[in-house]
Amino acid sequence: MAKCGAPTKTGGWCRRKVVTGTSRCPVHQGAWSAYGVAQRKEKEAKEKKRTLRRKR
Numbered sequence: 001m002a003k004c005g006a007p008t009k010t011g012g013w014c015r016r017k018v019v020t021g022t023s024r025c026p027v028h029q030g031a032w033s034a035y036g037v038a039q040r041k042e043k044e045a046k047e048k049k050r051t052l053r054r055k056r
């Protein structure tokens with residue numbers, strides 16, 4: 001399995017295994033990863049529903 005390889009604050013490289021379907025481990029999955037984008041879209045959709053309810 002591939003390794004994350006993201007640079008760490010200590011100057012090394014992350015040695016965690018990546019999440020299947022992404023190029024980063026769970027810790028280093030940011031907004032740039034496909035997984036992160038999907039999660040962000042879900043959050044935005046939920047927030048939109050909330051604002052619609054508030055208006056009514």
Ligand SMILES: [Zn+2]
Nearest residue numbers: 004014025028
């Ligand atoms: Zn990592």
